[in-house]
Amino acid sequence: MTRSSPAKRARLIWLALSAGALLLLAACTQDYDYNSLAPAGPVAEKQADLFFLVFWIATGVFVVVEGLLVFALFRFRRRSSNETPKQIHGNTRLEILWTIVPALLLAGVAVPTIGTIFDLSGCPEGGVEVEVVGHQWWWEVNYPELQITTANEIHVPAREPVCITLKSEDVNHSWWVPRLAGKQDLVPGRTIELQIEANQPGVYQGECAEYCGLSHGIMLFQVIADERADFDAWAEEQGRPAAPPAPGSEVETTIQQCLQCHAIAGLSEPPPGAPIEGPDLTHVGSRRTIVGGWLENTPQELARWLRNPPGVKPGSKMPNYRLTDEQIEDLVEYLGSLE
């Protein structure tokens, strides 16, 4: 074996490894719906920047330390059974060195970390305020200033800071939109604030990130960032009451069952302060998703849900009312009209 060939091979291996690492990294930053490394707002950008700072430092440490380990294993492998290596018991200088160097490295990382912690805590003044209340397993969304209540989708104006106030009705949940901001928990009995901002209009996927029971896995939501004018139009539309079903129609009777837990402005006035059992349906037809963000809002999916709610969302508070096909058809049509 010549001296140069292992060196050449090593260089090739390094080249292949770093090319692979770059490819992997490129794949990792693709703008998939939930990708925290493809940030779409200033909060997530700051978080991703910090991650990459630490990631590259950690990669450097990884390469050096694992490299030394592999080198030592190769260089000091036993070649004959009666080798007598020098009995070294330690070295105080080295001990001090490898205590201080990592400590300094960490201190270096600590500075931007703590800066960003304070930077991102709480809400900026003057943004749109949204109150999100976690339920098993859906999200209640209130706009206190605009007097709007909706569910499972949060409309915000793009390029404006938004303050999300988080509460929970039952157990711990966690509000997470990877492309806009890291998660913040919803804790019963507490109110926690979180700032977000979207750089561009678009739909950003969100998910519940704290295990909250049986159907935690399908507890999703969306943040929909609109241009300011579109947002205002949406808000005005959402403020209107719903048109009641045709008097004397079959659906007018069926819907009464829904109104025991759901509010539809224009049809029912829930007693103030009554606990909210199910999502507000006043404008359910305008939403992109139903069932805690899990299903697309299509007539087929809505019918599937109404046919057997616990079969779609295990543990759902809405029982199977054993509606007839006709009742379901009527309901789907009526609810779809509530835009």
Added chain:
Amino acid sequence: MAIAVPTRRPFFRRPSATHGLASWLTTVDHKRIGILYGVTAFLFLLIGGIEALLIRIQLAVPENTFLTFDEYNQIFTMHGVTMIFLVVMPLGAAFFNYLIPLQIGARDVAFPRLNAFSYWTFLLGGLFLYSSFFLGGSPDGGWFGYANLSTELPGPGMDFYAIGLQIVGLSSLVAAVNFIVTILNERAPGLSLMRMPVFTWMTLVVQFLLLFALPVLAIALFQLTFDRLFGTLFFQPQAGGDPILWQHLFWLFGHPEVYVLILPAMGIVSEVLPVFSRKPLFGYAAVVFSGIAIGFMGWGVWAHHMFTVGLGPVANAAFALSTMFIAVPTGVKIFNWMGTVWGGSIRFTTPMLFAIGFVAMFIIGGLSGVTHAIVPSDMQQQDTYYVVAHFHYVLFGGALFGLFSGAYYWFPKVTGRMLSEGWGKLHFWLMLIGFNLTFGPFHILGLQGMRRRVPTYPEGVGWDFWNFVSTVGSFIIAASILAFMINVIRSVTRGREAGADPWDARTLEWLTPSPPPHYNFAEVPVVRHRDEVWHRKYAEDERGRPVPVVAGASNGHDDSEEGEEEHHDIHMPDPSFFPLLASLGIPVIGYGLIFWWPLAIVGGLIVLGGLFGWSLEPVAEE
């Protein structure tokens, strides 16, 4: 042998079986208890592993319906509970039990019957937890059982969680007292603290961590039990309780617990690396003191599990700093291990491969751990597969690799036979590859937004490929475990005879025959050096190189074997039924609390009866 015929048979007698089932049920021999711990924990490893495979099958493809949500939630909860409380902790206990008396030149632990009680309580606690599968559903609130979900989940599952962990915790608490006393009081003459093997040192640190951490868990579990069964409101916000209290208590236990899981493996690796490098441990004092430093600092980092709870920027910043700086003593250990192999004469035996695997994988887990201290980016990673990747690199790539290293290293001591190197290396490489294929992709999945604890996930969000890779990897791990089992089964009966010191090792356990006699050492050794056995074999020449000494225990020679017959006069603790009896009552109390309270009284009486018998039985059978 009785010399005088007793005039009156005492009411309580000590059992005397030395073979068969009765001897195992009554044993107080630390070596037998160690074997029981090891075998039991391995069986739980198989159960926890099957649960892991079920999880991976479910997640192999998007929108899979192999398991229902309910089944999935039970399985991931039990996987976590099993691996932590019924596998890694008792595997550590198996090594403590078998090795600590041997390493410190003692004949048994300080309280042999208490030791048996620890084992039986652990076993029964584990069986109690698993009986929930047949009694209305197993725990389904996640292994850290966050309140107030855990107080509100229907069915008896979380009752089993609260009481089952209490039982298992009791077992570890009792053992902690036992091992602290043993290590501090039972050392052979000359074995000063700074001559102790590093494994013994790390065991001592672990026992102190357990002693202080388990009561915190016990309080949290009592509160949970009371909330669920007796209508207290510790965690109910509507009544002024606070669910965050649970998180503080659980992680105040839970973070020291992490070091309880990893320090024994660090101890094992600190024994194995020097032996197969033919060099003493580099920086013994630094390794010992960094272990102690980790033990102390481990109490000041718990809230890094709670960065998304909203504790406020000041608390988050403080815990970010403490979390970063616990990496320093951990790094010191890694550098010292590298110093140990550096310049050595490295023999790649199976235990050495696992020890190297431990170091290599633990570096990855340690680095990803540092990223969790970066609070803003941790808010993206918390409760995602990135975290799942991190703790598997620490607890599997770290703890389990270390424990397997120990299993291969001490198997000859325990059985007197060598494990096959061929099967061992197959096991190692399969496990290393399978492990990285399974858990490496989790980093990417987590950063791409996949949350943990989801029974299903949508298609087309970039998660399909890596989930499938991970499932393939998990089956390679399963194959590696199969290789280990084949190896053990073959070697127990057909393995090569080991002799007292097959590895040319350094510490006192290699002074006795393999397997060691009941009394461990015919004569209690007098210790003059750290690495006593090495120094009985080798002296150092003026250039610091080892030269064999003529006298003393030489490689492979069993100098105490011929003397075995003469040592029947060594007094050893007699077996006893009462530790088992006292333990048997504890799960009965648990069932009573959950299902029918009079049963709890029966259980209490059984415990009481066991304890009375324990204190009244004679010290030894005349």
